[in-house]
Amino acid sequence: MTEPLFDVEPLSLFDLPEEATKPATPKAPRVVESPQTPPDAVVDPHVRFLHTADWQLGMTRRFLTGEAQHTYAAARDAAVVRIGEVAAETGAEFVVVCGDVFDDPRVSTRVIRRTLDALGAYPVPVYLLPGNHDPYDATSVYTSAAFVDACPGNVHVLSAAGVVRVRDGVSIVAAPWYSKHPTADLVAEQLAGLAPSDDIRIVVGHGGMDSLSPNPDPSIVRLAGLDAAAASDLVDYVALGDRHSVTSVGDSGRVWYSGAPEVTAFDNVETEPGHVLDVTLRRGGERAVEVRRHKVGQWxxxxxxxxxxxxxxxxxxxxxxxxxPDKPRTVVQLALVGTLTVSENVMLETLLEEAADRFAAVKFWDRRHDLTVISDAGDLDDLELAGYAAQAAAELADRARADADAGDEDPDAAAARSALSLLYRLAGAAR
Structure with missing residues (x-):
């Protein structure tokens, strides 16, 4: 990680009263009430909002260096700005960010302030949920001096579990993380205490799903409970974070992961990153849900x-x-399997050197990359050598083939292949 630590010393657990280090997780939902609705008022049974998550601002990628790392960070910042523009274009009433807004509690004050400046420019309220990367604990980024001082009025941290009234007829059911290792399904805890309501209810949670990645982690979110809550009209939509690809879970069409707004992993892991979800919910008459995707990522x-x-x-x-397309904002991971001669491998190396200049990065997928280089009698055919140079090349070729019969890698043979490759480059034989 290359991001600097906080400009101020983080709080130490030893400097706080004991009770301050033990966040109180409410077992029953806490309701934040809005002003009383006048008896003759008509509550709009319709809401449109944006669902996003897993910004992980402050993240770096180890395979990016120099200019590429800065360009990638700038694109992640631009995705945050673009989400605000989408909110304005769609007429969304608010934005929910379902956990992992920041990559680490020790993210730099520069990242904090720039993020809050961007959110302050949003035309609507923004609700931030603490997740596993930025839990609301004793060293939370959300209680840091930099965050508190720079936080604009339209940004609200969902630090208390329970029901938060957005406006008359619309509520959020928040399930924030208070540590990196919860001991229960935080979303299920909030659903268990809910009473029926005429409000449109949006659950805002974070975590893995048992139907997608079954494991014994006690914090895993259980789909059955979400499906039951949606089917009984207890909630209208479940907005989740943690999975970095857009994913609809179950058959209701009401349980979604928004994915990360900018790619964070290769496409063998993240199949559809780079979006924000535009959600419309309706009650009254016909109950309906509509989810649209808007591309905000560039990489x-x-x-x-x-x-x-x-x-x-x-x-x-x-x-x-x-x-x-767009090579400067593309990272390529290669999994090449097979066997090449020395001369063919020089062709490959030349290609990869060119690609490294054109793409943001080119790397091998170590677990799947299995390329063997051998020396072949034809390796010398393209080399127009004579005298001592030809004799030396022939000797290198013989040594490079030495391990073929033995079946084991010979260090001398490997060194001979490297020398032969260099000879090819100097002679300009590989094109």
Whole structure:
């Protein structure tokens, strides 16, 4: 991680009273009431809002360096700004951010203040839920001096579990994280205490789902309870964070992960990042839900898997890379499996050097990349050498083939292949 720590020393657990280090998680929902509705007022049974999550601001990616790292960070900031623009364009009443707004409680004050400046420009209220990366604990970013001092009036931290009235007829059911390791399903705790209501209710939660990644973690969110609450009209929509791809869960159409607004992992993990969800809910007459996706992300992390057994496959990889648009904002992860001769591998290395200059980054997927380089009699065919140089090349080729019969990697053979590769480059034989 390259982001600096707070400009001020974080609070120490040892400097606080004991009770301050033990956040009180309400077992029953707490209701924040709005002003009393006049008897003759008509409550709008319709609401439109934006659902987003997992901004993880302050995040860096270890495979990005220099300019690419700065460009990536700028794109993540731009996605936050774009969400505010989408709110204005769609007529959304508010925005909910379902956990992990910040990547770490120790995120820099620069990130905090710039984020709050961006949120202050939103034309609507913004509700921030503490998640596993930024829980509302004794060292929470949300209680830091930088956050408290810079927080604009339209930004509200959902620090207390329970029901928060957004306006007459619309409520949020908040399930914030108070530590990185909750001992229960926080969303289920809030649903258990809810009484029937005519309000449109939006659950705002965070965490993994048992139907997507079953595991014994006690904090995992259980789909059955969400489906039952939606089917009984107890809640109208469940807005979740933690999964970085847009995902509809279950069959109700009312339980969604928004995904991260900018990609954070390769497409073998994140299948559809880079969006914000535009949600419309209706009650009264016909109960309905409508979810639209708006693209706000700019980057892509592409995985390319390819069997390579010769020069034609290297050329096929070149064609694949050529077709990828917006290369400066694309990271490529390669999983190449097969065998190449020394001369063919020089072709590959030349291609990857060019790609590294054009893309944000090019890396190998270590767990899936399995490429073997061998020396072949044809390796010398393209080298127009004579005399001592030809004799030296032949000797290198012989040494490079030494481990082929033994079946084990010979360090001398590997060094000979490297030397032969360098000879190819100097001779300009690989094109």
């Amino acid at each position: 892509s992390f592409r995985t390319i898997g390819l069997d390579v057994t010769g020069a034609d496959d290297v050329r096929r990889l070149r064609a694949t890379l050529e077709e990828i």
